Amino acid sequence: MSKKFVVVLLSLVMMMLLALPMTTSAQDDTIVIGFLPGVVDPFYQLMEVGVRQAVEDSSLDIELVVQIPEMFSPTVQTPILDAMVARGDLDYLIIAATDKEQMVAPLQAAFDAGIEIISVDTFIGDGDYVNGPVTFPLSYIGSDNTEGGRIAARALAANVGEEGKVYIQNVNPGISTTDQRQQGFEEGIAEFPNMEVVGVDFNGDDESTAVQQTEAVLQREEDLVGIFGTNVFSANGAGIAVNNAGLAGAVDVIAFDATIFAAEQLRAGVVSMMIAQKPFDMGYLAVQFAIADHQGVTSLPKRVPTGFAVITADNIDDPEVARFIYEVAEN
Numbered sequence: 001m002s003k004k005f006v007v008v009l010l011s012l013v014m015m016m017l018l019a020l021p022m023t024t025s026a027q028d029d030t031i032v033i034g035f036l037p038g039v040v041d042p043f044y045q046l047m048e049v050g051v052r053q054a055v056e057d058s059s060l061d062i063e064l065v066v067q068i069p070e071m072f073s074p075t076v077q078t079p080i081l082d083a084m085v086a087r088g089d090l091d092y093l094i095i096a097a098t099d100k101e102q103m104v105a106p107l108q109a110a111f112d113a114g115i116e117i118i119s120v121d122t123f124i125g126d127g128d129y130v131n132g133p134v135t136f137p138l139s140y141i142g143s144d145n146t147e148g149g150r151i152a153a154r155a156l157a158a159n160v161g162e163e164g165k166v167y168i169q170n171v172n173p174g175i176s177t178t179d180q181r182q183q184g185f186e187e188g189i190a191e192f193p194n195m196e197v198v199g200v201d202f203n204g205d206d207e208s209t210a211v212q213q214t215e216a217v218l219q220r221e222e223d224l225v226g227i228f229g230t231n232v233f234s235a236n237g238a239g240i241a242v243n244n245a246g247l248a249g250a251v252d253v254i255a256f257d258a259t260i261f262a263a264e265q266l267r268a269g270v271v272s273m274m275i276a277q278k279p280f281d282m283g284y285l286a287v288q289f290a291i292a293d294h295q296g297v298t299s300l301p302k303r304v305p306t307g308f309a310v311i312t313a314d315n316i317d318d319p320e321v322a323r324f325i326y327e328v329a330e331n
Contacts (some may be wrong), residue, residue, distance in 0.1 A: 007130065021099070031294050033287060034065045034115075035083060038122065039072040039205060041232045042259045042288030042326035043279050047120065050240040050283030050326060051094065058291055063139045066160040067193045072171065072205040074102040075186045091289040092138075096121040100174040100176040104134055105109070109134045117260050119226050120282045130301040138293060141304040143277045145177045148308060149184020149228075152254040155273050155310075156226045158254045163194035165225060167217050169234035171205045171256055178230045181256055185228050198323070203234060210237020211244075232259055235274075258311055258325045276309040276324040 037044035048066065055062045060293045067084060067181055077098045084090060094116050097103035104124050111117055117137040119127075125134030134279065152299060156166060171178045179261050182200065189195050198221055204208040218224060218241060227242065229235025235255035242251050248270040255262040258276035265271040289300055309324035316322055 009252040014259045021310045028138045030063050031290065032063045032065065032091050033290050034067070034086065034090045034093040034095075035283075036067050036069075036077065036093065037120075038069065039078070039189070040068055040070065040096050042325060042328060043121075043232055043257055043277065044068070044096065045328045047096075050280035050285075051287055052178070052283075053280075054284040054287030054291075058287070060291060060294075062287075062291075063089075069098070072098050072175075074099040076207070077103065077185035078106050081106050081110060084292050085113050085115065090115045091294065092116045092118060092288070094120055094286040096119045097124050097176070098122070099159045099172075099174045100124050100126075100179075101174060108136065111204045118265050118286045120286050121261060121277075121279070124176070125174060127205055127303075137287075139289055139302055139304060140298055141282050141289070142177070142306060143308060144305045145180035146184035148187075148256060148275050148277075149181040149230075150188040150311065151308070152228050152256060152273070152275060153185045153188025154254055157189065157230065158194045159193075159272050162223040165196050165198045165221055165223060166197055166226040166228065167214075167221065167224060168200040169210050169214060169227060169229045169238045170202050171231055171234060178234075179183055181228075181230045185230075195241050203237060204230070206231050206238045208234040210234050212272075214231070214238045214241035215245065218242070218247065218251070224251055226254070228254050232257045232262075235259075236265075237260075237278055239270045243268070244268050254295050256293050258309070260325060263311070263316065263325050266311070266313060269313075272312065274325075276311055276326075278309070278324065279326070281306045292331075317319040 001004045055064050067080045107117055117142040119137050121142045124141045126132040129135050129137050170182055189197055201213040227238045229238040239253050253271045255271045258274040262271055262274050
């Protein structure tokens with residue numbers, strides 16, 4: 001999605017809010033919004049900044065309830081979700097579901113308890129909240145992850161002369177976003193007859209595991225030419241392993257997500273490209289959607305793609321591009 005589209009969307013939401021009578025907020029003094037991301041990492045930290053900024057920018061009385069899992073796992077996220085529902089006062093829940101199937105039932109229970117669900121980053125079911133098997137969430141706000149995978153594949157192919165073996169560092173099966181990134185990457189590599197994906201490893205969203213797995217692949221596949229890291233810790237771990245092996249520049253790394261660490265690796269020549277998502281936008285828009293729904297807006301889109309910024313050595317010093325690196329100010 002273009003920056004212009006996001007600005008227009010926000011403007012339309014704000015105009016609809018201004019046009020509505022103020023009786024809703026007068027009758028309901030406080031809107032209680034829960035925020036439950038996937039884990040603690042720079043991506044979700046920046047999303048929380050967007051959530052808090054949208055709350056601060058609103059003139060309405062909003063209570064924000066934030067719970068952050070220590071691990072990216074449905075077994076960790078579900079009891080936190082259940083406890084948030086048990087409070088009995090949530091009106092909206094902004095959530096990055098940690099599994100597209102396992103989180104359906106607990107989120108259905110939350111919805112049945114009267115809580116409107118807004119998906120950010122990840123989705124449940126197949127992500128089609130209009131015609132798919134899961135339609136109860138209010139909206140899904142996040143990247144086009146399949147296309148992001150294709151972007152990574154084509155960039156990697158161009159960097160390595162459209163031939164050679166490549167490898168995927170992924171998180172866990174069943175996560176909507178990273179499943180799609182892997183799918184898009186594999187589809188993209190299939191466009192090049194002289195390229196081959198030689199393996200996929202799942203690191204459980206643990207950087208140290210990603211390092212160990214990548215080191216093993218580098219030893220096994222001595223002619224490996226590239227690696228795609230599908231999220232923050234996957235890309236970080238892949239880059240560390242390549243650098244430790246003295247293969248920077250010889251094995252190309254494409255990083256999905258744009259952390260400060262990945263930016264340092266890009267400047268050092270370990271990473272050739274970062275695909276930056278827009279987590280601030282996701283968080284900010286989600287709160288705006290909750291407010292709009294609370295005020296009676298009935299035409300909110302069920303799907304809002306938030307776009308990417310592709311960052312390379314050629315544009316990382318451009319302030320209009322560098323602003324998408326996941327930098328969160330310390331309190």
